[in-house]
Amino acid sequence: MTQATAAIISQLPLDVVGGGERFTLHTHRSALVCGEVVDLWCAAGGNLPLEPHQRRMTHPYHKVSHIGGKPVPTETATLRDLLCRQADYDTVVVHQHLVNASTLDILSAAPSTQKIFLTSLGAEPISELFAKAYEPHSGVSIVEISRYSAERAAVRGMNASFLSAGVWRNDVVPPTPRPVMPGLRAIAIGRLLPHKAFEVAVDAVATLNPSVSLTIIGPSSGDADYERYLAALANRSSNCRIAGYLDDVARMNALGHADVLLANSAHLTYTGKRFDQPELLGLVILEAIAHGVLPIASDIPSFREICEQLGLEQWIYPERNSEALRDLLRAAQALSPGQRCRIVRDAAERLAHGYLWDDYWLRLTSRISASPVVLSRAA
Amino acid sequence: MKILFVTNLFPPHVVGGYEMGCLMHAQAAQRAGHDVMVATSLSFGGLQKQSSVPGVAVRQIFEPVFDYEFGDRIYQRPLNYAGPGGIHPGNCLALSEMIRTWQPDAIWMHNPLGLGPVGILETAAASGVPTVMHLMDYLDEGIRLSQHGFELSGRWAAAKSRVHAIACSQGTLEDNSRIGRYASAIVVPGGIEIDTIPRRQGDDRLDFPVNGPVRMVSFGQLKSHKGVQHVVAALGVLRTWMKLDVELHLIGNCEAAFEKNLRAIATAARCDQAVHWHGRKNRNELHELLATMHLAVLPLNDKEAFGYVAPEAAIHGMCVAIGRNAGCSEVFPDDYPYRLSNRDDPNAIAATVRRMIMDGEERRRWEQQLASHIADRCDLDRIVVPRCLAYIEGIAAATLRSGASVISAEESLDRSLAAWQMNRNLARLLGDEGPAPEDKQQRLSRRLNRVLRRVVPPAFQYQIKTLANMLRRRRAA
DSSP: OOOOSEEEEESSOSSSOSHHHHHHHHHHHHHHHTTOOEEEEEEOTTOOSSOOHHHHTTOEEEEEEOTTSSOEEEEEEEHHHHHHHHTTOSEEEEESTTSOTHHHHHHHTOOTTOEEEEEOOSOOTTHHHHHHHOOOOTTEEEEESSHHHHHHHHHTTOOEEEOOOOBOGGGOOOOOOOOOOSSEEEEEESOSOGGGOHHHHHHHHHTSOTTEEEEEEOOOOSOHHHHHHHHHHHHHOTTEEEEEOOOHHHHHHHHHTOSEEEEOOOSBOTTSOBOSOSOSSOHHHHHHHHTTOEEEEEOOHHHHHHHHHTTOGGGEEOTTOHHHHHHHHHHHHHSOHHHHHHHHHHHHHHHTTTOBSTTHHHHHHHOSSOEEOOOOTTO | OEEEEEOSOOTTBOSSHHHHHHHHHHHHHHHTTOEEEEEEEOOOGGGBOSSSOOSOOEEEEEOOOSBTTTBTTTTTSGGGTTTTTSOOHHHHHHHHHHHHHHOOSEEEEOOOTTSOHHHHHHHHHHTOSOEEEEEOSOHHHHHHHTOSSOOOHHHHHHHHTTSEEEESSHHHHHHTTSSSOOSEEEEOOOOBOGGGSOOOOGGGSOOSSOSSOEEEEEESOOOGGGTHHHHHHHHHIIIIISOOOEEEEEESOOOHHHHHHHHHHHHHTTOGGGEEEEEOOOHHHHHHHHTTOSEEEEOOOTTOSOOTHHHHHHHTTOEEEEETTSGGGGGSOTTOSOEESOTTOHHHHHHHHHHHHHOHHHHHHHHHHHHHHHHHHHBIIIIIHHHHHHHHHHHHHHHHHHOSOSSOHHHHHHHHHHHHHHHHHHHHHTTOOSSOOOOHHHHHHHHHHHHHHHHSOHHHHHHHHHHHHHHHHHHHO
């Protein structure tokens, strides 16, 4: 068996399906596609973020295989064993690096010729400790997944750059004008979490004429209050439906049959709770374009970044503003299939510049096209 | 060639063979016409066993972070916590600066333990100067046991793969290949300054049975891991059970507590009158005393990387009962009959000594052969150092051909300092500094041991330990 030259270590388990976990699995696949022999490691569940050294060293990590299906652990090692074996790799990529203090153990255990890349994918329980304890040096690069994410890291004093990816070239379906249908089929995809603000979409669609419909697809998040609240809202309207969890194929099939995707994430939830960062990238927008679907997104920094890159600025509405969303839905409905197709096709062409998984690993490790974000520590 | 020696302790500060070996190599390299500089640590008064440093340029540039005299007191200081097995930033900087200013052609590293060995080896490897580690101890084990508050074994392995090694025995090389491997390695036995040892010739040779007792010697560091207690117990077996007139001469440093134990063991074995204590002697006095001895018993343990004492005794023209798996056993002839089958067993030691005494003809044959056999392998100036220097010169030439280091010295230093700082920051922020507190079981065990040591007589403790060893061996068998 060929000795792996690189490792991807996720500080969160990979047995749940979320945006961050998908990003890690796609990164692994990208490395393999680029010809790198790479091991994928992930923390087993239950590792507390801040523990003394001796306990950290006993944290279990799984080596996983996921090609052709769900991630399956093939080997288990303690952090101490993993740190010893880490020296065998030329390159180590740490995902979710702000989840556990053991990221700093990984950094200090890196031999002097090893390259390390850190990418946080949203979970940040130790961000404050990391900012205090981390010492930058030439072997470590913090590469976030969007400009917005890199700017946030820079505010914490991290010298971060960014590289995005979201779709495979083969998954980009060239959009074709669809037959004229009387209504507008909207879809919203994501885990049923308050910061996804599905209620804004429901509110917007509910008062439109019945020819506009909304389907919400996403697994339960465990927030029963929000799910009850959302179900009650959807039940009050005849043109809104919650489809729940669908597997990848069914989800993409449903997406392919929609006319518009609604990405509504917001800093403020239905209860008034404020989120520091509802989204770091917006994979769902990229997937929608790949499937020929026009995205309409809330004006949060990461969504705006993508929409501006792809020439979709006019399809952004102020976050939590259902009135503005309703206007955009009316505008989308007013477009002819050909017009809608042209907008999506233009966006799809721009996807090839900086959003493909196919060359993500090469872009990451060669660091040619990563864009640095320069912000002073004071900022 | 300009050769920079790097080692944690250097004479006049001595713990054991490693320091003396380093001194002998430095002096011999100088005698061979090389320009020599020794970079070592600021050492402690109590370790000063010699009056001066004999004729070698020494720079005490390193901070000592492990105190051999007082155990761990120094390395528990916050700044030095990573010294025994990790990175000590001050020492990395000192070595880097020394290399930059003195510009050696080769680095001949001896014992980096206690200097922040991972950082020292990485700094040497990154300097681009060909580096050879002289292995005379089990460094990997020392590194492994010192990973507290950090885990840098992988870095140690990675740095090892970029330097070369000379091991004083095959066993030492194998034990130093547990955490990664060196880029290349050879085995060169420990060197002995043959000319300084008086060799018995023809009629000078002592013979026995004689009128009077057989004089048996054990010398060097008189410590429990050298097996001296087993020799004392074996003396009892020889005298009381085998009815042989044998006396034991002990030459060397012995801590008061251990001496008390040895005396108790001798009293219990009814041989205390036959044990002669000579204390520490300088080299001339030692050789004079050894010249009067009949045979040596040195049950060096399996972890003894080399053990200069056994070949030295052989050069004196004595037969030596030696530990079968000690490093020096490799330089004795394959068919040498006085290897101890079990160095922990006084009965086995006594049986071997009895064979040496009773089988006069074979013993005499070995006494005549052994000195020249050992000299052909361990002569410092004629064999050992020329082989080491030829190896180092070969590596230096190959390094020149292959070009510069894969990473710049500055970058390596930067990364070492960052790693040290991150470990420090993390420990401070998590309140995780210092050694782990004892758990209930450890505390209980420590207290019980203390009580037992006070209450149970040392001789009885020794018998219990011997019995336990025997049972453990039987179970293992």
